[in-house]
Amino acid sequence: MFKRELKALWNDPWQLALLTYLPIVALVLLGWIFTSAMPRELPVAIVDLDQSQLSRQLAFELQASPTINLQTYSDLAAAKHAMQQVDMYAMVVIPQGMRKDLLTGHSPIIDVRYNSQFLLVGKLLSSQIQQALAAGLKQVSLSSQLSRGVPKAQAEINVSPIKQQITPLHNFNSHYQVFLMPAILVALGQIVVMLNCLNSFARELRHNAVSQWLAQGAFYGLWVKALVYIPLSVLQLAALNWALYLYLGVDISAQLPLLLLAQLFMAIAIWLVVTAVFMLLKDSARAVSFCAAMYAPAFPFMGVTFPTHDMPFVAQIWRLVMPSSYYIEQHLAIVSSHINLGQLLTMLSGYLPFLTLLIVIALGVTKLAQTNAKEPI
């Protein structure tokens, strides 16, 4: 029976591709999109209506930021147009008479507009622009204090008495690939495991070989499939993870055994769901469409991009249907927090409700065996 399964796999180019190069191609493509890791040189428009020494100094400060690529615009309308056309991601307007206002004791206002439709870029630019301008404005406030006769050392402390040190844990360079790629890999991996499972069943239907497949008992037939594809899937996931972290420059060899265990459980959970769906629908195209509908949106529900505890209750419930949501938490805990086996096992117990699917599968496969025994094709 195992031989039969492996031979069938060898003769199925699509499934072979799914088990080997297709996920690699997809992953390389996705990794390539994020090669720049941190957004740099984002175009920002500056409209300098003041044209003073001070305004030029502020422009220099902005230009010095690695995130900003400053472009000068002479009028407001043109800058606004460029923002709407996504040629510019932000604009800074330095008001007319800023220097004069400053000297005469008024407090002028610098306007900053950033494109928050592109949330990631917008937030980054907003903080970078504020930082760059704050550095310039600190100079202004320093010189105004010095002119009032405050000693230099005292003035400097007056300007910034509390220093802030903010450390990104687990991802020290705030690297975008480190943040996104593991989650993307899990979403992709889940889809591939699901498709592998479905294709192995679909093949029996396609070749009218169900009775042959279940000849030695329905459960034996299922066992063979599970014992062939679950280990292959785990192997594939582990290899992809290993390659990804090698590329990201993180050594995970010490965590590999625990990761393998977590991956095994995820593969089993996916296998249970997909087998149950297949036994209920008994048609490959419909089963694929159904599982695709269920698992295509796995990524947003993982909670990596948008935090889980900010999701509404219904979303938190729906999350539980997807093995990827359990796995990603275990994965991050293993890779970042180095949890031990005991802690992992407690997390793995979350999968227990999936075992109820065994009832659906048992009923389904028995029925499948009966109908195929009655009408041999």
Next chain:
Amino acid sequence: MSWWALICAELKAIWANKAIAITVFGGVFFYAILYPLPYLNNVATEQQIVVIDRDNSSLSRQVIRHANASPQIEVVAQLASINDGQEYLTRGQALGLVVIPQGFRRDLMLGKDVTLATLGDANYFLVYSAIAQGMVSVGLDTAKQMQFKALLAKGQDPGSAELSLNAIKLNSVPAFNPSLGYMSYVVPAVLLLVLQQTLLIGSGILGASQWRSSGYWNQVSVVKLVTARIITFAVLYLLFASFYFGWCHYYYQLPVTGELINVVMLLVAFVLASSAAGVALSSCFSRTDMPTQIVLLISMPILFASGLIWPTMLIPEPIVWLSQLIPAIPAMMAMAQVNQMSADWSMVFNLWLQLWGLFLLFSALAYVGVKQRLS
């Protein structure tokens, strides 16, 4: 066979095939609920942090109160040592940690500078940025108050003290997505992609189920069949598109700043280009379970290559060029400009022309492909 009869036959074939019905009708409605679901609360608030207060002074307690009052942060515990804090982080009970150093208040009073240390879990960027932003504004506020008091103590009048601290004011305002909401960042783009992907699957399964047998599709000319199929899917998807960009946008309170006529013109071009692409792609399939698998695998790369999630100028050029062949990509960009950034029609005109170009290209490919299959 008349045009009308042919289109009716197509609609019937779509409705009768359960795999198509699951994807096209089921998928479109299911995703309308499912995709926006995690983002319904729109912004990430109240991220849980622990504070290690080594100073235990009136000022350090004020910092903690300010942090707790910030909408981005919730202080779940005050701990004695950094080790306890790490324990919280490992168990996932907190995602950030703030350390207030010993002598915080005294050093500030003496005019020495002090450091407030914040750590945030950068495995979750939104969480990290919320914690960082929250703590930065707490730190700045506290510093401002201290400076203000110090200047007053030195005998400055409040007015000029205020002025020398805020010499120039920064007025930083988000344009286009004023609440910085996650919904309008991803949902409109994802909805467009859902339209295209389910269309590709639907027409793919329809084609794959027909090529090997004979039926009404053999009785008409290839041009007529291809035209009728493109029209059928286009009409169906215009209905879905009006549901998505009408009712769904209204219900989820997504921005709709575009002129109706511009939105309609974009959607018509997009739906026609996608239908043509769907029919062209369907000629590649002979198994009905294949279209879903292929489309499923390319969905994530398309979304990330769209330029809306990650800026286009940072995506390697070969990917950008290649992605321009996918109707959803110019459509997402044009739609975001028109509907969310209130851009003029002239600004998206080129993207609109690109959609029509794709429509012509895929129509020709569809003709060639279907002819091959039916001969």
